[in-house]
Amino acid sequence: QVQLVESGGGLVQAGGSLRLSCAASEPNFWNYRMGWFRQAPGKEREFVASISSLGTSTNYIDSVKGRFTISRDNAKGTVYLQMSSLKPEDTAVYYCAAFRQGGSVSNPTSYDYWGQGTQVTVSS
Numbered sequence: 001q002v003q004l005v006e007s008g009g010g011l012v013q014a015g016g017s018l019r020l021s022c023a024a025s026e027p028n029f030w031n032y033r034m035g036w037f038r039q040a041p042g043k044e045r046e047f048v049a050s051i052s053s054l055g056t057s058t059n060y061i062d063s064v065k066g067r068f069t070i071s072r073d074n075a076k077g078t079v080y081l082q083m084s085s086l087k088p089e090d091t092a093v094y095y096c097a098a099f100r101q102g103g104s105v106s107n108p109t110s111y112d113y114w115g116q117g118t119q120v121t122v123s124s
Helices: none
Strands: 004-007 010-013 018-024 033-039 046-051 058-060 068-073 078-083 092-099 118-123
Touching: 004 092, 018 033, 018 092, 018 118, 033 068, 033 078, 046 068, 046 078, 058 068, 078 092
Parallel strands: 010 118
Antiparallel strands: 004 018, 018 078, 033 046, 033 092, 046 058, 068 078, 092 118
16 A cells, blocks of 8 residues: 655645645655646646656646646655646645556546645735
């Protein structure tokens, strides 16, 4: 069982930046592909970004390209989401998730483990 713990959320003004972190309780963290999703009130959970197990490949939803960067430190068992030029529409609970193999990185059903989420609120 992999436990994921997100941190770094908060309240920020539009145009500001935040860095989310997700720490995994898994010694073989490098085995897992990691993703970030978000869910706004009344909306479905939405794919934001993913990164391959060794960090050589990343994917982003179009609305965050050029503003968000996903990265990972396998030695620390942590994945990050650097968010810049934040917009009010980025307001949501952000979740990190992990899976080992198979499935689409943008489909939440591909992921086996989820964190509890961290709130990001962007004020206008």
